[in-house]
Amino acid sequence: EVQLVESGGGLVQPGGSLRLSCAASGFTFSSYEMNWVRQAPGKGLEWVSYISSSGSTIYYADSVKGRFTISRDNAKNSLYLQMNSLRAEDTAVYYCARETMIVGIDPWGQGTLVTVSS
Amino acid sequence: DIQMTQSPSTLSASVGDRVTITCRASQSISSWLAWYQQKPGKAPKLLIYKASSLESGVPSRFSGSGSGTEFTLTISSLQPDDFATYYCQQYNSFPWTFGQGTKVEIK
Numbered sequence: 001e002v003q004l005v006e007s008g009g010g011l012v013q014p015g016g017s018l019r020l021s022c023a024a025s026g027f028t029f030s031s032y033e034m035n036w037v038r039q040a041p042g043k044g045l046e047w048v049s050y051i052s053s054s055g056s057t058i059y060y061a062d063s064v065k066g067r068f069t070i071s072r073d074n075a076k077n078s079l080y081l082q083m084n085s086l087r088a089e090d091t092a093v094y095y096c097a098r099e100t101m102i103v104g105i106d107p108w109g110q111g112t113l114v115t116v117s118s
Numbered sequence: 119d120i121q122m123t124q125s126p127s128t129l130s131a132s133v134g135d136r137v138t139i140t141c142r143a144s145q146s147i148s149s150w151l152a153w154y155q156q157k158p159g160k161a162p163k164l165l166i167y168k169a170s171s172l173e174s175g176v177p178s179r180f181s182g183s184g185s186g187t188e189f190t191l192t193i194s195s196l197q198p199d200d201f202a203t204y205y206c207q208q209y210n211s212f213p214w215t216f217g218q219g220t221k222v223e224i225k
Contacts, residue, residue: 035214045154045162045205047214059212095161104152104209106164106173 002026002107004096009112016086016116022079022096022109030054030074033099036081037108038092046092049081050099064090086116120144120208124217130225137193139220141206146186150210153182153191156219157202165204166191196222 008020020036036048049070050059058070069082079096093111100106121144131137141151149169154162164173166182169189179194193200201224206217 044219045156045207045216047216050212050214061213099209103164103167103173104150104207105214106152106167108161108163110161 002098004098004107004109006094006096006109006112009094009114011115011117012086013118014087014116017082017084018086018114020081020083020094020096020112020114022081024077024079024096024098027098029072029077034070034072034079035097035099035105036070036079037095037097037105038090038114039095039111040089040092043092048094051079083114086114088116090114091116119213120147120211120215122206122208122215122217124204124206124220126220127218128221128223130223131196132225133196133198135196135225137196137200137222139191139204139206139222141184141189141191141217143187143189143208143210147208147210149185150208151182151184151189152207152209153180154205154207155200155202156205162205193222 003025005023012018035050051070067085071080095108095111097105097108123142125140151169153166156162165176165180170182181192203219203221205219
């Protein structure tokens with residue numbers, strides 16, 4: 001069974017940093033592209049970042065470019081999101097999700113809540 | 119960026135109703151469109167990919183159609199478990215973008 005389990009969320013002050021992790025199991029992690037998608041409380045879904053299977057290709061949403069860094073460790077079956085210079089508007093549930101060319105983004109993890117507040 | 123516009127934002131319907139949700143892209147995305155269902159406190163669940171392909175395990179009352187810029191998600195006979203929020207998403211070109219969501223409520 002494919003499983004994606006996020007961790008690392010919590011309460012952080014504006015300007016602070018946080019590193020999210022996503023542990024993958026049940027599939028060959030190194031063969032798949034991965035994404036981070038977030039959802040602010042009561043709001044819709046917003047794509048955040050993409051990384052190719054090898055890590056050689058990376059994209060970011062304009063809203064996080066220059067502040068967030070996506071990375072992966074295929075030996076550890078893990079995906080990461082380093083979030084710096086956090087703002088109140090970054091408050092959201094952050095989901096990691098697998099991607100394939102045909103199907104798109106699926107499945108998704110259960111999400112981890114990041115709250116940016118003083 | 120490709121803008122995705124869903125309509126309606128909210129839909130009130132009864133069990134057994136036929137329900138249609140529309141998603142429009144600001145430019146052609148061929149058939150690179152997915153539909154997701156999300157319930158409160160849960161992660162989105164894939165229903166339809168490549169505009170009209172039913173994800174394994176998804177009930178056949180769900181169907182998708184369209185290509186280019188106009189897409190629809192149809193629920194042929196609404197069931198109690200279907201009351202949720204539905205999102206479309208394009209994966210034709212980065213940045214991936216989502217519609218704003220359609221909440222299907224009990225009438």
